[in-house]
Amino acid sequence: MTKILLEAKNLHKFYKNGQKEVRAVNGVNLQIKKGQSVGIIGPSGAGKSTLLHLLGGIDKPSSGKVILDDIEIYNLPDRELARIRNRRVGFVFQFYHLMPEFTALENVMLPSLITGHRLRDRAEDVLKLVGLKERISHKPGELSGGESQRVAIARALMNEPEILLCDEPTGNLDSKTSESIYELLFSVRSKTSATLVIVTHDEHISKRAEEVIHIKDGKII
């Protein structure tokens, strides 16, 4: 039996919008097995990003639990939570979130926990892994959308995360480039045996992911 790596239990996240309460995540239960690939599909506003942030320890739930490898992460002190997030979770976002004044290599090196000689070597290795060996000295302004997302994926891989959480990773890319980014994410997963969670409104993911979760109005449907 494969181990459960990440679990959400009766997870809620409510926002106050003036007088109105927005139930962005409204009672989600899910289990993600170690090494599994999971697609989370839903329309805009369904609560996908909020759910992914809760799963990755970025955002605190209003109620409910997130359990990573038997640890209830929101019971941890902030510093300990940050440590787990940095070491065990990699994030990839729709708009890459790269620093424009730094090169691809520097962007990949920046958030790393590794120091010294290993830092540059490791950054070069992950940039090679994502197919950007020739672009390491380029700044984001000199990279295409697909290349920028590859840099962001390399950065996410720097600390060898067990789980890669991707929020609309192809949302800003044309369909051909999107295919190549999916190709990359799934090949990274087979090379590193990382658990892969991809949030998208793109039904194509259902052809690739082992499991697909549909979400609407903050609930799994």
Ligand SMILES: Nc1ncnc2c1ncn2[C@@H]1O[C@H](COP(=O)(O)OP(=O)(O)O)[C@@H](O)[C@H]1O
């Ligand atoms: N920080 C916030 N403050 C208030 N409302 C928010 C906030 N973040 C998200 N929401 C609301 O929560 C709902 C779910 O948002 P989100 O998780 O971004 O959905 P998705 O990623 O599926 O498009 C939406 O109605 C959105 O407007």
Ligand SMILES: [Mg+2]
């Ligand atoms: Mg979103």
